[in-house]
Amino acid sequence: MKIEKVFASWKQLIDSALVKYLAPRSATYNTKIYDSMLYAIMPGGKRIRPILLLAAAKACGLGEKDALPAACAIELAHSYSLVHDDLPGMDNAPERRGKPTVHKKFGDGMAVLAGDALLTKAFELMALRGQKQKIKPADALEAVKLFSSAIGEKGMIGGQVADTFYGHKNKARPEKEKILRYIHTHKTGDLIEASVLLGGVIAGAPVSKLTALKSYGRKIGLAFQIVDDLFDLEEDAGKLTYPNFYGQENSRKKAARLIDEAKNDLRLFGKNSQLLSAIAEYVVDRAN
Protein backbone atom coordinates (compact mmCIF):
# COMPACT_ATOMS: atom_id res chain seq x y z
CA MET A 1 0.00 0.00 0.00
CA LYS A 2 2.75 2.41 0.96
CA ILE A 3 4.69 1.34 -2.13
CA GLU A 4 1.75 2.04 -4.41
CA LYS A 5 1.61 5.55 -2.98
CA VAL A 6 5.30 6.03 -3.73
CA PHE A 7 4.76 4.99 -7.34
CA ALA A 8 1.71 7.23 -7.73
CA SER A 9 3.61 10.22 -6.38
CA TRP A 10 6.61 9.43 -8.60
CA LYS A 11 4.37 9.21 -11.65
CA GLN A 12 3.06 12.68 -10.81
CA LEU A 13 6.58 13.96 -10.28
CA ILE A 14 7.66 12.56 -13.65
CA ASP A 15 4.60 13.88 -15.49
CA SER A 16 5.01 17.42 -14.22
CA ALA A 17 8.76 17.39 -14.88
CA LEU A 18 8.16 16.22 -18.45
CA VAL A 19 5.68 19.04 -19.05
CA LYS A 20 8.09 21.54 -17.50
CA TYR A 21 11.01 20.39 -19.67
CA LEU A 22 8.90 20.67 -22.81
CA ALA A 23 7.21 23.98 -22.05
CA PRO A 24 7.42 26.24 -25.12
CA ARG A 25 8.83 29.21 -23.25
CA SER A 26 10.51 30.79 -26.23
CA ALA A 27 8.46 29.34 -29.07
CA THR A 28 7.95 31.52 -32.13
CA TYR A 29 7.97 29.91 -35.56
CA ASN A 30 8.61 26.49 -34.06
CA THR A 31 5.43 26.21 -31.96
CA LYS A 32 4.40 23.04 -33.81
CA ILE A 33 7.38 21.13 -32.47
CA TYR A 34 6.29 21.73 -28.87
CA ASP A 35 2.69 20.82 -29.68
CA SER A 36 3.75 17.54 -31.26
CA MET A 37 6.28 16.66 -28.52
CA LEU A 38 3.74 17.29 -25.75
CA TYR A 39 1.10 15.35 -27.66
CA ALA A 40 3.50 12.40 -27.85
CA ILE A 41 4.33 12.30 -24.14
CA MET A 42 1.00 13.24 -22.49
CA PRO A 43 -0.95 11.65 -20.90
CA GLY A 44 1.40 8.71 -21.50
CA GLY A 45 1.44 5.30 -19.87
CA LYS A 46 2.54 3.93 -16.53
CA ARG A 47 6.00 5.54 -16.73
CA ILE A 48 7.48 2.22 -15.67
CA ARG A 49 10.95 2.97 -17.11
CA PRO A 50 11.52 6.29 -15.30
CA ILE A 51 10.08 4.77 -12.12
CA LEU A 52 12.64 1.96 -12.43
CA LEU A 53 15.39 4.57 -12.71
CA LEU A 54 14.17 6.45 -9.63
CA ALA A 55 13.90 3.20 -7.66
CA ALA A 56 17.41 2.08 -8.64
CA ALA A 57 18.87 5.49 -7.80
CA LYS A 58 17.09 5.47 -4.43
CA ALA A 59 18.41 1.97 -3.66
CA CYS A 60 21.90 3.44 -4.22
CA GLY A 61 21.32 6.53 -2.10
CA LEU A 62 20.36 9.20 -4.66
CA GLY A 63 17.02 10.92 -4.07
CA GLU A 64 14.26 11.22 -6.65
CA LYS A 65 14.65 14.98 -7.12
CA ASP A 66 18.24 14.53 -8.27
CA ALA A 67 17.49 11.47 -10.39
CA LEU A 68 14.47 13.09 -12.04
CA PRO A 69 16.14 14.57 -15.16
CA ALA A 70 17.71 11.19 -16.01
CA ALA A 71 14.36 9.46 -15.39
CA CYS A 72 12.66 11.89 -17.77
CA ALA A 73 15.42 11.29 -20.33
CA ILE A 74 14.55 7.58 -20.29
CA GLU A 75 10.85 8.31 -20.82
CA LEU A 76 11.59 10.70 -23.71
CA ALA A 77 13.71 8.04 -25.41
CA HIS A 78 10.90 5.52 -25.01
CA SER A 79 8.39 8.04 -26.35
CA TYR A 80 10.53 8.99 -29.37
CA SER A 81 10.86 5.32 -30.30
CA LEU A 82 7.08 4.89 -30.26
CA VAL A 83 6.53 7.98 -32.45
CA HIS A 84 9.00 6.75 -35.07
CA ASP A 85 7.94 3.09 -34.89
CA ASP A 86 4.34 4.14 -35.59
CA LEU A 87 5.30 5.88 -38.87
CA PRO A 88 3.96 4.58 -42.21
CA GLY A 89 7.44 3.32 -43.24
CA MET A 90 7.46 1.12 -40.13
CA ASP A 91 4.41 -0.19 -38.21
CA ASN A 92 2.01 2.26 -39.92
CA ALA A 93 -0.13 2.51 -36.76
CA PRO A 94 -3.17 4.81 -36.84
CA GLU A 95 -3.74 4.86 -33.07
CA ARG A 96 -1.83 4.55 -29.82
CA ARG A 97 -3.38 4.54 -26.34
CA GLY A 98 -6.78 5.31 -27.86
CA LYS A 99 -5.84 8.45 -29.74
CA PRO A 100 -4.43 9.16 -33.23
CA THR A 101 -0.69 8.60 -33.52
CA VAL A 102 1.57 11.66 -33.87
CA HIS A 103 1.88 11.35 -37.66
CA LYS A 104 -1.90 10.99 -38.04
CA LYS A 105 -2.37 14.14 -36.00
CA PHE A 106 0.55 16.31 -37.23
CA GLY A 107 1.68 14.69 -40.50
CA ASP A 108 4.58 12.36 -41.27
CA GLY A 109 7.26 15.07 -41.45
CA MET A 110 6.33 16.63 -38.13
CA ALA A 111 6.24 13.16 -36.52
CA VAL A 112 9.81 12.51 -37.68
CA LEU A 113 10.90 15.88 -36.25
CA ALA A 114 8.94 15.39 -33.01
CA GLY A 115 10.74 12.08 -32.46
CA ASP A 116 14.09 13.68 -33.29
CA ALA A 117 13.44 16.50 -30.83
CA LEU A 118 12.38 14.10 -28.05
CA LEU A 119 15.56 12.05 -28.57
CA THR A 120 17.75 15.17 -28.60
CA LYS A 121 16.10 16.53 -25.44
CA ALA A 122 16.63 13.14 -23.78
CA PHE A 123 20.40 13.56 -24.06
CA GLU A 124 20.22 17.11 -22.71
CA LEU A 125 18.38 15.82 -19.63
CA MET A 126 20.72 12.86 -19.18
CA ALA A 127 23.61 15.34 -19.00
CA LEU A 128 22.06 17.30 -16.11
CA ARG A 129 23.41 16.81 -12.61
CA GLY A 130 20.21 16.94 -10.58
CA GLN A 131 18.46 19.59 -8.52
CA LYS A 132 21.35 19.97 -6.11
CA GLN A 133 24.14 19.03 -8.51
CA LYS A 134 24.67 15.84 -6.56
CA ILE A 135 25.60 13.81 -9.61
CA LYS A 136 29.35 13.83 -10.36
CA PRO A 137 30.32 15.03 -13.87
CA ALA A 138 32.13 11.76 -14.60
CA ASP A 139 29.03 9.74 -13.58
CA ALA A 140 26.69 11.87 -15.69
CA LEU A 141 29.07 11.50 -18.63
CA GLU A 142 29.16 7.72 -18.18
CA ALA A 143 25.34 7.77 -18.10
CA VAL A 144 25.23 9.62 -21.44
CA LYS A 145 27.53 7.01 -23.00
CA LEU A 146 25.65 3.99 -21.65
CA PHE A 147 22.33 5.59 -22.60
CA SER A 148 23.47 6.16 -26.17
CA SER A 149 24.74 2.62 -26.43
CA ALA A 150 21.48 1.15 -25.05
CA ILE A 151 19.27 2.98 -27.54
CA GLY A 152 21.64 3.04 -30.55
CA GLU A 153 22.33 0.77 -33.49
CA LYS A 154 23.56 -2.06 -31.26
CA GLY A 155 20.67 -1.58 -28.82
CA MET A 156 17.07 -0.46 -29.24
CA ILE A 157 17.42 0.64 -32.87
CA GLY A 158 19.17 -2.63 -33.72
CA GLY A 159 16.22 -4.52 -32.23
CA GLN A 160 13.73 -2.47 -34.23
CA VAL A 161 15.69 -3.14 -37.44
CA ALA A 162 15.70 -6.88 -36.72
CA ASP A 163 11.97 -6.86 -35.90
CA THR A 164 10.80 -4.82 -38.87
CA PHE A 165 13.38 -5.24 -41.61
CA TYR A 166 14.93 -8.67 -41.10
CA GLY A 167 12.76 -11.32 -42.75
CA HIS A 168 12.25 -14.32 -40.49
CA LYS A 169 9.31 -16.01 -42.22
CA ASN A 170 11.31 -18.61 -44.16
CA LYS A 171 13.95 -19.33 -41.55
CA ALA A 172 14.39 -22.66 -39.75
CA ARG A 173 13.28 -22.93 -36.11
CA PRO A 174 16.74 -22.61 -34.46
CA GLU A 175 17.43 -19.46 -36.51
CA LYS A 176 14.00 -18.05 -35.59
CA GLU A 177 14.79 -18.64 -31.95
CA LYS A 178 17.98 -16.60 -32.27
CA ILE A 179 16.16 -13.78 -34.02
CA LEU A 180 13.46 -13.76 -31.35
CA ARG A 181 16.08 -13.55 -28.63
CA TYR A 182 17.85 -10.72 -30.47
CA ILE A 183 14.64 -8.72 -30.85
CA HIS A 184 13.62 -9.20 -27.21
CA THR A 185 17.04 -8.37 -25.86
CA HIS A 186 17.47 -5.22 -27.86
CA LYS A 187 14.12 -3.78 -28.94
CA THR A 188 12.65 -3.52 -25.44
CA GLY A 189 15.20 -5.13 -23.12
CA ASP A 190 18.12 -2.74 -23.54
CA LEU A 191 16.20 0.40 -22.55
CA ILE A 192 14.63 -1.28 -19.50
CA GLU A 193 18.01 -2.64 -18.43
CA ALA A 194 19.51 0.83 -18.94
CA SER A 195 16.74 2.45 -16.87
CA VAL A 196 17.81 0.38 -13.88
CA LEU A 197 21.56 0.49 -14.49
CA LEU A 198 21.64 4.27 -15.06
CA GLY A 199 19.88 4.87 -11.74
CA GLY A 200 22.90 3.24 -10.10
CA VAL A 201 25.42 4.98 -12.36
CA ILE A 202 24.25 8.52 -11.58
CA ALA A 203 24.12 7.60 -7.88
CA GLY A 204 27.82 6.72 -8.10
CA ALA A 205 27.20 3.11 -7.01
CA PRO A 206 30.13 0.64 -6.85
CA VAL A 207 30.62 -2.02 -9.54
CA SER A 208 29.09 -4.80 -7.40
CA LYS A 209 25.81 -2.92 -7.18
CA LEU A 210 25.88 -1.91 -10.85
CA THR A 211 26.38 -5.55 -11.84
CA ALA A 212 23.41 -6.60 -9.70
CA LEU A 213 21.21 -3.82 -11.13
CA LYS A 214 22.16 -4.73 -14.68
CA SER A 215 21.29 -8.37 -14.10
CA TYR A 216 17.98 -7.50 -12.43
CA GLY A 217 17.19 -5.05 -15.24
CA ARG A 218 17.88 -7.57 -17.98
CA LYS A 219 15.52 -10.12 -16.39
CA ILE A 220 12.77 -7.60 -15.69
CA GLY A 221 13.03 -6.39 -19.28
CA LEU A 222 12.63 -9.83 -20.73
CA ALA A 223 9.76 -10.71 -18.37
CA PHE A 224 8.06 -7.43 -19.25
CA GLN A 225 8.23 -8.24 -22.96
CA ILE A 226 6.92 -11.78 -22.50
CA VAL A 227 3.98 -10.47 -20.45
CA ASP A 228 3.27 -7.83 -23.09
CA ASP A 229 3.26 -10.50 -25.77
CA LEU A 230 0.82 -12.57 -23.69
CA PHE A 231 -1.56 -9.60 -23.65
CA ASP A 232 -1.31 -9.03 -27.39
CA LEU A 233 -1.80 -12.65 -28.47
CA GLU A 234 -4.64 -11.89 -30.85
CA GLU A 235 -3.17 -8.96 -32.75
CA ASP A 236 0.22 -10.66 -32.88
CA ALA A 237 -1.03 -13.83 -34.59
CA GLY A 238 1.77 -14.93 -36.93
CA LYS A 239 4.33 -12.52 -35.47
CA LEU A 240 7.55 -13.80 -33.97
CA THR A 241 6.71 -13.49 -30.25
CA TYR A 242 7.55 -15.52 -27.16
CA PRO A 243 4.10 -17.13 -26.67
CA ASN A 244 3.73 -17.81 -30.39
CA PHE A 245 7.11 -19.55 -30.37
CA TYR A 246 7.17 -21.36 -27.01
CA GLY A 247 3.45 -21.51 -26.17
CA GLN A 248 1.43 -19.57 -23.57
CA GLU A 249 2.01 -21.85 -20.62
CA ASN A 250 5.78 -21.98 -21.09
CA SER A 251 5.84 -18.22 -21.50
CA ARG A 252 3.98 -17.63 -18.22
CA LYS A 253 6.38 -19.95 -16.40
CA LYS A 254 9.40 -18.30 -17.97
CA ALA A 255 8.22 -14.81 -16.91
CA ALA A 256 7.59 -15.98 -13.33
CA ARG A 257 11.03 -17.61 -13.16
CA LEU A 258 12.73 -14.46 -14.46
CA ILE A 259 11.02 -12.36 -11.80
CA ASP A 260 12.16 -14.71 -9.04
CA GLU A 261 15.71 -14.57 -10.32
CA ALA A 262 15.55 -10.77 -10.68
CA LYS A 263 14.48 -10.46 -7.03
CA ASN A 264 17.41 -12.68 -6.05
CA ASP A 265 19.77 -10.25 -7.75
CA LEU A 266 18.71 -7.61 -5.24
CA ARG A 267 19.92 -9.37 -2.07
CA LEU A 268 22.95 -7.12 -1.90
CA PHE A 269 20.70 -4.10 -1.32
CA GLY A 270 19.07 -5.41 1.85
CA LYS A 271 15.94 -3.51 2.74
CA ASN A 272 16.79 -0.84 0.17
CA SER A 273 15.58 -3.33 -2.43
CA GLN A 274 11.92 -2.96 -1.40
CA LEU A 275 10.79 -0.73 -4.25
CA LEU A 276 12.67 -2.65 -6.94
CA SER A 277 11.24 -5.92 -5.60
CA ALA A 278 7.75 -4.45 -5.71
CA ILE A 279 8.21 -3.44 -9.35
CA ALA A 280 9.36 -6.97 -10.21
CA GLU A 281 6.21 -8.36 -8.62
CA TYR A 282 4.07 -5.84 -10.43
CA VAL A 283 5.44 -7.11 -13.75
CA VAL A 284 4.58 -10.75 -13.00
CA ASP A 285 1.19 -9.86 -11.48
CA ARG A 286 0.12 -8.39 -14.80
CA ALA A 287 0.64 -11.85 -16.27
CA ASN A 288 -1.71 -13.64 -13.86
Next chain:
Amino acid sequence: MKIEKVFASWKQLIDSALVKYLAPRSATYNTKIYDSMLYAIMPGGKRIRPILLLAAAKACGLGEKDALPAACAIELAHSYSLVHDDLPGMDNAPERRGKPTVHKKFGDGMAVLAGDALLTKAFELMALRGQKQKIKPADALEAVKLFSSAIGEKGMIGGQVADTFYGHKNKARPEKEKILRYIHTHKTGDLIEASVLLGGVIAGAPVSKLTALKSYGRKIGLAFQIVDDLFDLEEDAGKLTYPNFYGQENSRKKAARLIDEAKNDLRLFGKNSQLLSAIAEYVVDRAN
Protein backbone atom coordinates in the same frame (compact mmCIF):
# COMPACT_ATOMS: atom_id res chain seq x y z
CA MET B 1 49.22 26.26 -49.22
CA LYS B 2 50.30 24.80 -45.89
CA ILE B 3 46.79 25.46 -44.58
CA GLU B 4 45.18 23.59 -47.46
CA LYS B 5 47.35 20.60 -46.60
CA VAL B 6 46.17 20.76 -43.00
CA PHE B 7 42.55 20.73 -44.12
CA ALA B 8 43.12 17.86 -46.54
CA SER B 9 44.79 15.78 -43.83
CA TRP B 10 42.02 16.62 -41.37
CA LYS B 11 39.35 15.60 -43.86
CA GLN B 12 41.13 12.24 -44.19
CA LEU B 13 41.39 11.92 -40.42
CA ILE B 14 37.66 12.64 -40.06
CA ASP B 15 36.65 10.27 -42.86
CA SER B 16 38.58 7.33 -41.47
CA ALA B 17 37.37 7.99 -37.93
CA LEU B 18 33.76 8.09 -39.14
CA VAL B 19 34.17 4.75 -40.89
CA LYS B 20 35.85 3.29 -37.79
CA TYR B 21 33.05 4.47 -35.48
CA LEU B 22 30.40 2.97 -37.74
CA ALA B 23 32.11 -0.33 -38.47
CA PRO B 24 29.63 -3.20 -37.99
CA ARG B 25 31.86 -5.23 -35.70
CA SER B 26 29.04 -7.10 -34.01
CA ALA B 27 26.32 -6.87 -36.63
CA THR B 28 23.94 -9.79 -36.91
CA TYR B 29 20.28 -9.11 -37.59
CA ASN B 30 20.86 -5.35 -37.66
CA THR B 31 23.31 -5.25 -40.59
CA LYS B 32 21.01 -2.95 -42.54
CA ILE B 33 21.42 -0.16 -40.02
CA TYR B 34 25.20 -0.10 -40.59
CA ASP B 35 24.76 -0.20 -44.35
CA SER B 36 22.36 2.74 -44.29
CA MET B 37 24.44 4.78 -41.81
CA LEU B 38 27.62 4.32 -43.83
CA TYR B 39 25.77 5.12 -47.05
CA ALA B 40 24.57 8.37 -45.46
CA ILE B 41 28.01 9.57 -44.35
CA MET B 42 30.30 8.36 -47.16
CA PRO B 43 31.78 9.81 -49.28
CA GLY B 44 30.20 12.96 -47.80
CA GLY B 45 31.02 16.61 -48.44
CA LYS B 46 33.80 18.96 -47.42
CA ARG B 47 33.46 18.13 -43.69
CA ILE B 48 33.51 21.87 -42.98
CA ARG B 49 31.77 21.55 -39.60
CA PRO B 50 34.13 18.99 -38.04
CA ILE B 51 37.08 20.90 -39.50
CA LEU B 52 35.79 24.03 -37.76
CA LEU B 53 35.67 22.11 -34.49
CA LEU B 54 39.22 20.81 -34.91
CA ALA B 55 40.47 24.31 -35.77
CA ALA B 56 38.74 25.89 -32.76
CA ALA B 57 40.07 23.17 -30.43
CA LYS B 58 43.59 23.65 -31.82
CA ALA B 59 43.35 27.43 -31.33
CA CYS B 60 42.61 26.68 -27.67
CA GLY B 61 45.41 24.15 -27.27
CA LEU B 62 43.67 20.80 -27.78
CA GLY B 63 45.13 18.61 -30.54
CA GLU B 64 43.12 17.07 -33.36
CA LYS B 65 43.44 13.49 -32.10
CA ASP B 66 41.67 14.40 -28.86
CA ALA B 67 39.08 16.61 -30.54
CA LEU B 68 38.30 14.01 -33.20
CA PRO B 69 35.36 12.20 -31.53
CA ALA B 70 33.57 15.53 -30.94
CA ALA B 71 34.30 16.58 -34.53
CA CYS B 72 32.79 13.33 -35.80
CA ALA B 73 29.77 13.86 -33.54
CA ILE B 74 29.14 17.18 -35.29
CA GLU B 75 29.35 15.56 -38.73
CA LEU B 76 26.98 12.74 -37.70
CA ALA B 77 24.44 15.30 -36.48
CA HIS B 78 24.70 17.17 -39.77
CA SER B 79 24.34 13.92 -41.69
CA TYR B 80 21.30 12.73 -39.69
CA SER B 81 19.55 16.05 -40.36
CA LEU B 82 20.08 15.63 -44.11
CA VAL B 83 18.73 12.06 -44.10
CA HIS B 84 15.56 13.10 -42.27
CA ASP B 85 15.08 16.39 -44.19
CA ASP B 86 15.20 14.44 -47.46
CA LEU B 87 12.27 12.19 -46.42
CA PRO B 88 8.97 12.30 -48.36
CA GLY B 89 7.17 13.98 -45.43
CA MET B 90 9.69 16.83 -45.61
CA ASP B 91 11.71 17.88 -48.71
CA ASN B 92 10.97 14.64 -50.58
CA ALA B 93 14.39 14.73 -52.27
CA PRO B 94 15.27 11.86 -54.64
CA GLU B 95 19.01 12.62 -54.81
CA ARG B 96 21.79 14.12 -52.73
CA ARG B 97 25.37 14.68 -53.90
CA GLY B 98 24.61 12.83 -57.13
CA LYS B 99 23.31 9.60 -55.63
CA PRO B 100 19.89 8.38 -54.44
CA THR B 101 18.93 9.65 -50.99
CA VAL B 102 18.91 7.17 -48.11
CA HIS B 103 15.15 6.59 -48.24
CA LYS B 104 15.27 6.01 -52.02
CA LYS B 105 17.99 3.43 -51.49
CA PHE B 106 16.84 1.71 -48.25
CA GLY B 107 13.16 2.67 -47.89
CA ASP B 108 11.47 5.33 -45.73
CA GLY B 109 11.48 3.30 -42.50
CA MET B 110 15.17 2.44 -42.69
CA ALA B 111 15.97 6.10 -43.48
CA VAL B 112 14.17 7.19 -40.31
CA LEU B 113 16.12 4.60 -38.29
CA ALA B 114 19.44 5.44 -39.99
CA GLY B 115 18.97 9.10 -39.02
CA ASP B 116 18.00 8.11 -35.48
CA ALA B 117 21.09 5.92 -35.16
CA LEU B 118 23.41 8.64 -36.52
CA LEU B 119 21.99 11.12 -34.01
CA THR B 120 22.30 8.65 -31.14
CA LYS B 121 25.88 7.79 -32.08
CA ALA B 122 26.66 11.52 -32.25
CA PHE B 123 25.91 11.87 -28.53
CA GLU B 124 28.01 8.82 -27.70
CA LEU B 125 30.98 10.40 -29.49
CA MET B 126 30.42 13.82 -27.92
CA ALA B 127 30.69 12.15 -24.51
CA LEU B 128 34.15 10.68 -25.24
CA ARG B 129 37.21 12.31 -23.73
CA GLY B 130 39.67 11.98 -26.59
CA GLN B 131 42.50 9.62 -27.42
CA LYS B 132 44.47 10.49 -24.29
CA GLN B 133 41.51 11.36 -22.07
CA LYS B 134 42.63 14.98 -22.15
CA ILE B 135 39.10 16.35 -22.05
CA LYS B 136 37.81 16.95 -18.51
CA PRO B 137 34.55 15.15 -17.63
CA ALA B 138 32.85 18.46 -16.75
CA ASP B 139 33.88 19.94 -20.13
CA ALA B 140 32.66 16.90 -22.08
CA LEU B 141 29.38 17.05 -20.15
CA GLU B 142 28.99 20.74 -20.96
CA ALA B 143 29.66 19.89 -24.61
CA VAL B 144 26.85 17.30 -24.59
CA LYS B 145 24.42 19.87 -23.18
CA LEU B 146 25.36 22.64 -25.60
CA PHE B 147 25.29 20.19 -28.50
CA SER B 148 21.80 19.02 -27.59
CA SER B 149 20.59 22.56 -27.27
CA ALA B 150 22.09 23.58 -30.65
CA ILE B 151 20.43 20.76 -32.56
CA GLY B 152 17.18 20.48 -30.56
CA GLU B 153 13.75 22.03 -30.73
CA LYS B 154 15.09 25.53 -30.01
CA GLY B 155 17.97 25.07 -32.46
CA MET B 156 18.38 23.12 -35.70
CA ILE B 157 15.07 21.25 -35.45
CA GLY B 158 13.26 24.52 -34.65
CA GLY B 159 14.74 26.02 -37.83
CA GLN B 160 13.65 23.05 -39.90
CA VAL B 161 10.10 23.31 -38.50
CA ALA B 162 9.98 27.03 -39.34
CA ASP B 163 11.34 26.40 -42.84
CA THR B 164 9.11 23.49 -43.76
CA PHE B 165 5.99 23.76 -41.62
CA TYR B 166 5.48 27.47 -40.91
CA GLY B 167 3.62 29.10 -43.81
CA HIS B 168 5.25 32.38 -44.84
CA LYS B 169 3.66 32.94 -48.25
CA ASN B 170 0.90 35.32 -47.16
CA LYS B 171 2.87 37.22 -44.52
CA ALA B 172 3.80 40.91 -44.74
CA ARG B 173 7.43 41.81 -45.53
CA PRO B 174 8.55 42.66 -41.95
CA GLU B 175 7.18 39.34 -40.72
CA LYS B 176 8.85 37.49 -43.59
CA GLU B 177 12.15 39.12 -42.62
CA LYS B 178 11.79 37.80 -39.08
CA ILE B 179 11.00 34.30 -40.31
CA LEU B 180 13.98 34.37 -42.65
CA ARG B 181 16.26 35.41 -39.82
CA TYR B 182 14.84 32.67 -37.59
CA ILE B 183 15.38 29.99 -40.23
CA HIS B 184 18.94 31.12 -40.98
CA THR B 185 19.90 31.42 -37.34
CA HIS B 186 18.60 28.04 -36.34
CA LYS B 187 18.39 25.68 -39.33
CA THR B 188 22.04 26.00 -40.35
CA GLY B 189 23.54 28.64 -38.03
CA ASP B 190 23.22 26.90 -34.69
CA LEU B 191 25.14 23.77 -35.68
CA ILE B 192 27.95 25.76 -37.31
CA GLU B 193 28.18 28.04 -34.27
CA ALA B 194 28.21 24.97 -32.03
CA SER B 195 30.98 23.35 -34.09
CA VAL B 196 33.25 26.28 -33.30
CA LEU B 197 32.12 26.83 -29.71
CA LEU B 198 32.38 23.15 -28.76
CA GLY B 199 35.98 23.02 -29.98
CA GLY B 200 36.74 25.62 -27.31
CA VAL B 201 34.57 23.96 -24.67
CA ILE B 202 36.27 20.57 -24.86
CA ALA B 203 39.65 22.32 -24.84
CA GLY B 204 38.68 23.89 -21.51
CA ALA B 205 39.05 27.42 -22.89
CA PRO B 206 38.22 30.44 -20.67
CA VAL B 207 34.97 32.40 -21.12
CA SER B 208 36.67 35.22 -23.06
CA LYS B 209 37.78 32.78 -25.76
CA LEU B 210 34.45 30.94 -25.79
CA THR B 211 32.63 34.23 -26.29
CA ALA B 212 34.91 35.11 -29.21
CA LEU B 213 34.48 31.67 -30.78
CA LYS B 214 30.71 31.86 -30.42
CA SER B 215 30.60 35.25 -32.10
CA TYR B 216 32.91 34.11 -34.92
CA GLY B 217 30.86 30.95 -35.35
CA ARG B 218 27.56 32.79 -35.57
CA LYS B 219 28.89 35.08 -38.32
CA ILE B 220 30.53 32.28 -40.28
CA GLY B 221 27.31 30.31 -40.08
CA LEU B 222 25.19 33.12 -41.46
CA ALA B 223 27.72 33.91 -44.22
CA PHE B 224 27.85 30.22 -45.13
CA GLN B 225 24.07 30.10 -45.53
CA ILE B 226 23.95 33.29 -47.62
CA VAL B 227 26.64 31.93 -49.94
CA ASP B 228 24.77 28.63 -50.24
CA ASP B 229 21.60 30.49 -51.15
CA LEU B 230 23.53 32.44 -53.82
CA PHE B 231 24.58 29.12 -55.38
CA ASP B 232 21.07 27.72 -55.34
CA LEU B 233 19.31 30.78 -56.81
CA GLU B 234 17.61 28.84 -59.60
CA GLU B 235 16.20 25.91 -57.63
CA ASP B 236 15.18 28.23 -54.80
CA ALA B 237 13.01 30.53 -56.96
CA GLY B 238 10.11 31.59 -54.73
CA LYS B 239 11.67 30.22 -51.55
CA LEU B 240 12.34 32.50 -48.60
CA THR B 241 16.12 32.95 -48.99
CA TYR B 242 18.52 35.80 -48.37
CA PRO B 243 19.18 36.71 -52.03
CA ASN B 244 15.49 36.35 -52.93
CA PHE B 245 14.61 38.72 -50.11
CA TYR B 246 17.46 41.28 -50.15
CA GLY B 247 18.79 40.83 -53.69
CA GLN B 248 22.03 39.22 -54.91
CA GLU B 249 24.31 42.24 -54.62
CA ASN B 250 23.23 43.03 -51.06
CA SER B 251 23.66 39.39 -50.13
CA ARG B 252 27.22 39.27 -51.46
CA LYS B 253 28.11 42.42 -49.53
CA LYS B 254 26.50 41.10 -46.37
CA ALA B 255 28.46 37.84 -46.57
CA ALA B 256 31.76 39.68 -47.10
CA ARG B 257 31.05 42.00 -44.18
CA LEU B 258 30.22 39.07 -41.89
CA ILE B 259 33.50 37.37 -42.76
CA ASP B 260 35.49 40.55 -41.97
CA GLU B 261 33.73 40.82 -38.64
CA ALA B 262 34.26 37.13 -37.90
CA LYS B 263 38.01 37.50 -38.49
CA ASN B 264 38.02 40.46 -36.13
CA ASP B 265 36.55 38.27 -33.40
CA LEU B 266 39.70 36.16 -33.55
CA ARG B 267 42.19 38.87 -32.51
CA LEU B 268 42.38 37.46 -29.02
CA PHE B 269 43.93 34.25 -30.40
CA GLY B 270 46.94 35.96 -31.98
CA LYS B 271 48.70 33.68 -34.44
CA ASN B 272 46.69 30.70 -33.19
CA SER B 273 43.80 32.14 -35.23
CA GLN B 274 45.44 31.27 -38.57
CA LEU B 275 43.36 28.20 -39.39
CA LEU B 276 40.05 29.75 -38.32
CA SER B 277 40.86 32.87 -40.37
CA ALA B 278 41.59 30.71 -43.38
CA ILE B 279 38.24 28.95 -43.05
CA ALA B 280 36.47 32.31 -42.89
CA GLU B 281 38.18 33.35 -46.11
CA TYR B 282 37.32 30.07 -47.75
CA VAL B 283 33.64 30.72 -47.06
CA VAL B 284 33.70 34.16 -48.71
CA ASP B 285 35.86 32.96 -51.61
CA ARG B 286 33.15 30.54 -52.61
CA ALA B 287 30.90 33.57 -53.08
CA ASN B 288 33.18 35.35 -55.56
